[in-house]
Structure formats: C-alpha cells, structure tokens
Amino acid sequence: MTYNSLRMRDISTHIHPQTNLALHETLGPTIMMRGEGAYVYDDDGKQYLEGMSGLWCAALGMSEKRLADVATRQLNTLPYYQNFAHRSTEPAIELAERLLKVAPVPMSKVLFQSSGSEANDTAIKLVWYYFHAMGQTQKRKIIARYRSYHGTSIASASLTGLPHLHRDFNLPLEGFLHVTCPHFYREGQPGETEEAFSTRLAEELDQLILAEGPETVGAFFAEPVMGTGGVIVPPAGYFEKIQAVLRKHDVLLVADEVITGFGRTGNWWGSQTYDMKPDIVTCAKALTAAYMPLSALLISERVYQGMRAQSEKIGVFGHGYTYGAHPVACAVGVEALRIYEEDGIIDNVPALAARMQAAMAPLADHPLIGEIRGVGLMWAVELVRDKQSKEAFAPDMQFGLGVQNRAFERGLVCRSLGTGIALAPPLICTEEQIDEIVARFTQALDASLDAYSASGGTSCG
Incomplete structure (x- = not known):
C-alpha cells in the first residue's frame, strides 16, 4: 500500500474536523x-x-503496554455492557470510586460519557435539571468566557467562545452568555495590575448577572486554564473574586477539566492549582490517557440530591448514552489512574x-x-x-x-x-x-x- 493510495483514499472518503475542507483536497493528510x-x-x-x-x-505517550494489556483483558472478558436501568460493570464501579477519591473537592457521584463535548453538554442539562428540582425553573442562562473551549456539540459549542465554532451553525443558542477572556496581556488596561484586572472581570460578571436577573442565571463554566483559547492562565486573584460573585447569586460553578485534569497543571486537577470549588467537574482526555474514548462528570452532593429528587418525581433520570461507562474504556481509565499514582x-x-x-x-x-x-x-x-x-x-x-x-x-x-x-x-x-x-x-x-x-x-x- 503506497502513501499516495492512502492519501487519495483519505481525500475521497474522510472529513477532517477543524480543517479547511477545500484545502484538504489539495494538501491531503499526513x-x-x-x-x-x-x-x-x-x-x-x-x-x-x-x-x-x-x-x-x-x-502517557503512545506505547504504554499496561493500558493495551488491560484493554485486551477486558475485551476478552466483557467487551461491552450498558449501564441503563440498574445495570453495571466492575470497571465502571472501580473507576467511579477512584475518581471520587482523587476529586479536587468532595463529590458525591460520577456520570460517564465518551467525550469532553458530551460531558459539558450533559453538565448543561444537569444545571437545568437541578434548578427544576429546586423549583427555580427560570435559572437557565449559562455564562462562559470569550475564547473558552467547551466542545462542538450544539450546546457545548454554544458555551465555547470561539467565533468559528458558531459561524453559520446558528450558534450560540439563546441563553448562552459570554464575558471577557481573562488574558491579562491582551485584555488588561494600561497601568492596571493583575489583581485590578481580576476585580474588573469579577465586576463585569456581577453586572451581567444583575442585568440578566440572578433568578435566570444557572451556571458559570470555566476551564482552570483555557486550553484551545491559547493557554490562558488566570490572573492573580481571578477565581477567588469570580467565585465570590457566583456564591452571591447562587450560580453553580462547573469546572471544565477536560484538558487540565490528571496532572496537566502539576496537580491532579487544575481546580486544585487555582483553588476552585466547583459544583460539577467535567473531565475526559487524560482520564484514559487517550487510549479509549471516555469522559466523566463528578457531581456534588448538592446537585446529586436535586437530580435524585427530580428523577423520583418523574420516575426516571431521562439521560444516557449507549457507550457511557463502557467497560473497556473504564478498565483503561482505572489503569491510567493507577499509573499516574503508582509511577509518580x-x-x-x-x-x-x-x-x-x-x-x-x-x-x-x-x-x-x-x-x-x-x-x-x-x-x-x-x-x-x-x-x-x-x-x-x-x-x-x-x-x-x-x-x-x-x-x-x-x-x-x-x-x-x-x-x-x-x-x-x-x-x-x-x-x-x-x-x-x-x-x-x-x-x-x-x-x-x-x-x-x-x-x-x-x-x-
């Protein structure tokens, strides 16, 4: 099989995300x-x-044999099972336990999906579901930051603050709002300190919530460090000031740890690096070191109790994915967490x-x-x-x-x-x-x- 034949087969059949599709027909793939x-x-x-x-x-790089071996063992034991309607598997149970053990703040339960976009999309739904349980059905608006990246599904792309993910997709959806990117180099004013910059951004958030009506704002989504937006590190005092505003208005904090989770910032979680106290954490990517598709939400007791009450009222928690808590992916996730910990x-x-x-x-x-x-x-x-x-x-x-x-x-x-x-x-x-x-x-x-x-x-x- 020659390079050219593979190249032409790719051009003929394969759509590449985040790619100029017309240019790809000329350049082809590496x-x-x-x-x-x-x-x-x-x-x-x-x-x-x-x-x-x-x-x-x-x-963990591209040749971690322990991950390949555990995936093979699980494929030979139970290659798939679903977790709807009271079903479960041992790898899913063990991974949930391990995630709760290393969570950045005390968390109650874990909900599995297959991608970061799915995780953030689900987090949006849970914000809405929780506030319905609380009888605050108007708390539907979600705030994120310009230049943030939270995924490319319809809802998660609405969170994302990058114009090319919105243009001609009829996005963002109504009710998704954005505030200034916390990039001091680009957004700081002449003579402004980082602390003053953080204060100004917290005041901006406060004024937006007041203008929209605190009774209508449900959550604020934030990456501890903005990844796809350009590795934007929060300025001094930023999350301390932002979280004070959120507490003032009873707005949930969702920490998007899809990139920053599992060591990327030097701690298990970016939330630990920047002293964030989220109500929900989303994670993916390094959860399995990318050897299998898997994402997870870590959910606080407060939010879980709302979910529990609402599902009891309705009769079912009406959410789920066919491949959520996939046993092979969960087994790989368990082993990845072991490696992060045991191998230092x-x-x-x-x-x-x-x-x-x-x-x-x-x-x-x-x-x-x-x-x-x-x-x-x-x-x-x-x-x-x-x-x-x-x-x-x-x-x-x-x-x-x-x-x-x-x-x-x-x-x-x-x-x-x-x-x-x-x-x-x-x-x-x-x-x-x-x-x-x-x-x-x-x-x-x-x-x-x-x-x-x-x-x-x-x-x-």
Missing part, C-alpha cells in the same frame, strides 16, 4: 502509522516529537514544568514573541508583529500556522491557536525531550522570522 513514547511516525518513517500530546490527551507521573510534573519554563525563558527576547505563559506542562507563546505595541499579525497572514508548519517540517508537533502557539508534551516526556521540543520550536520561529523579513514584512513565507 498519515501517522505508529507511536512510541513521546514520538509518532508517519508512513514515510519520519519521526515527530508529539509536543501537543495529540489533542492535550495522550498524557503527576508528582514529577512540577520538575518537568520547571525545566520547560527555563528552556522557554530565552524566547522572551525573540522578536516574534510578546509573552510566554503557562503552568505545568501546558505552555504558549504570544506572537506579535511589534513587541512594544503588542500588535498582532493580521489574521489573513496566518502567521501562527506558518510557524506551526515549520515546526512540523522539523519533526515537532505544536499547535497554532489564535495569536499564540501552544505546547503541551506528554507527562512521561524526559527533560531532554523538553529541551529538544523547545530547540525545534526555536528553529521554526527563526525560520519564520527570516521569511517574514525577506518578504519585507508582508507575509510569513
């Missing part, structure tokens, strides 16, 4: 054939350092984070870099046309995509996100691999600067 640790290999045998853990998710994977993240921060620090002087930001093993640089004014490159230049492509040519997977470039290597990477990631990325930046200069500042080449 076809990955195998993975080993922090590396992946295409069908020409070229090696790439996976600097994005796939989509933030392959936390999460305990080692702060040391790797310090290495990455040190390796990236010299980029602060690069002519194309306005800001370096990050925590744990999720980092980004802000691309600027002018460091002094913070002027970004015009969107039609697609400068970030040019940097991403040059990194890919050099065997590094990174991701262009708006005006930034993100790096999020697997949690099992070595310090030497972190150094190599930054070295290859620096080469891509330098090559992009050379092309930009050669064009007289008109293109990224």
Whole structure:
C-alpha cells in the first residue's frame, strides 16, 4: 500500500474536523502509522516529537503496554455492557470510586460519557435539571468566557467562545452568555495590575448577572486554564473574586477539566492549582490517557440530591448514552489512574514544568514573541508583529500556522491557536525531550522570522 493510495483514499472518503475542507483536497493528510513514547511516525518513517500530546490527551505517550494489556483483558472478558436501568460493570464501579477519591473537592457521584463535548453538554442539562428540582425553573442562562473551549456539540459549542465554532451553525443558542477572556496581556488596561484586572472581570460578571436577573442565571463554566483559547492562565486573584460573585447569586460553578485534569497543571486537577470549588467537574482526555474514548462528570452532593429528587418525581433520570461507562474504556481509565499514582507521573510534573519554563525563558527576547505563559506542562507563546505595541499579525497572514508548519517540517508537533502557539508534551516526556521540543520550536520561529523579513514584512513565507 503506497502513501499516495492512502492519501487519495483519505481525500475521497474522510472529513477532517477543524480543517479547511477545500484545502484538504489539495494538501491531503499526513498519515501517522505508529507511536512510541513521546514520538509518532508517519508512513514515510519520519519521526515527530508529539509536543501537543495529540489533542492535550495522550498524557502517557503512545506505547504504554499496561493500558493495551488491560484493554485486551477486558475485551476478552466483557467487551461491552450498558449501564441503563440498574445495570453495571466492575470497571465502571472501580473507576467511579477512584475518581471520587482523587476529586479536587468532595463529590458525591460520577456520570460517564465518551467525550469532553458530551460531558459539558450533559453538565448543561444537569444545571437545568437541578434548578427544576429546586423549583427555580427560570435559572437557565449559562455564562462562559470569550475564547473558552467547551466542545462542538450544539450546546457545548454554544458555551465555547470561539467565533468559528458558531459561524453559520446558528450558534450560540439563546441563553448562552459570554464575558471577557481573562488574558491579562491582551485584555488588561494600561497601568492596571493583575489583581485590578481580576476585580474588573469579577465586576463585569456581577453586572451581567444583575442585568440578566440572578433568578435566570444557572451556571458559570470555566476551564482552570483555557486550553484551545491559547493557554490562558488566570490572573492573580481571578477565581477567588469570580467565585465570590457566583456564591452571591447562587450560580453553580462547573469546572471544565477536560484538558487540565490528571496532572496537566502539576496537580491532579487544575481546580486544585487555582483553588476552585466547583459544583460539577467535567473531565475526559487524560482520564484514559487517550487510549479509549471516555469522559466523566463528578457531581456534588448538592446537585446529586436535586437530580435524585427530580428523577423520583418523574420516575426516571431521562439521560444516557449507549457507550457511557463502557467497560473497556473504564478498565483503561482505572489503569491510567493507577499509573499516574503508582509511577509518580503527576508528582514529577512540577520538575518537568520547571525545566520547560527555563528552556522557554530565552524566547522572551525573540522578536516574534510578546509573552510566554503557562503552568505545568501546558505552555504558549504570544506572537506579535511589534513587541512594544503588542500588535498582532493580521489574521489573513496566518502567521501562527506558518510557524506551526515549520515546526512540523522539523519533526515537532505544536499547535497554532489564535495569536499564540501552544505546547503541551506528554507527562512521561524526559527533560531532554523538553529541551529538544523547545530547540525545534526555536528553529521554526527563526525560520519564520527570516521569511517574514525577506518578504519585507508582508507575509510569513
């Protein structure tokens, strides 16, 4: 089977998400054939350092035999069973127990789905369901942040604060509201401190809730660190001030830990890193280290009691997915959590984070870099046309995509996100691999600067 035949078969049959479909018919795919640790290999045998853990998710790399073995055992024992109407499986029970044990705040129950979008979509439904149980049926409005990413289903995309996920899809739905992205570099005012910026954003949220009517606002969704929005780390005091507003108006906090859960920020949860006290936690991605599709909601006792009362009144909890709590996925999740804990994977993240921060620090002087930001093993640089004014490159230049492509040519997977470039290597990477990631990325930046200069500042080449 030749590369060209696979390439043409892909173009002929396969729709790729988050892709220019017309351009794909010309460019075709890069076809990955195998993975080993922090590396992946295409069908020409070229090696790439996976600097994005796939989509933030392959936390244990690409060749963890323990996960493959446990999946095989479960496939040979009970490959599938559903959890509707009082049915269950041992892997689902054990994974729920383990998740509650490591939860960032005390939680009551776990509800399983298959993706982050499904988890956030379900969380929206539970907010509505809970407030119906409380007799507060008007509490339906949901607030998120501009540049947030919560998924691409109809409801979760409505939460998401990225315009290209809304345009021509008739989204967002009515009742989904957005407030300022907490990116101090871009949104802070001249002379404003981070604390003052956080105060201003908390006041903005308070004023929005008051304007809409507190009796109509049900929940605030927040990623501890905004991932797809560009690795936006919250400014000083942000979540403390935001949570005070939510408590004032009896608005639930949903922590979207789809990216930040299971060590990405240096703790088990981003909620721990930023002292968030959520009523619901959504998680996915590293829950199984991406070896199987699985997501989960961790639900507080307060919310569970509302769900319980409502389902008793109606006669059934009218929600569920065919593959929710899939036994193979749950078995892999159990083993992934064992590895994170027993092998000290999460305990080692702060040391790797310090290495990455040190390796990236010299980029602060690069002519194309306005800001370096990050925590744990999720980092980004802000691309600027002018460091002094913070002027970004015009969107039609697609400068970030040019940097991403040059990194890919050099065997590094990174991701262009708006005006930034993100790096999020697997949690099992070595310090030497972190150094190599930054070295290859620096080469891509330098090559992009050379092309930009050669064009007289008109293109990224």
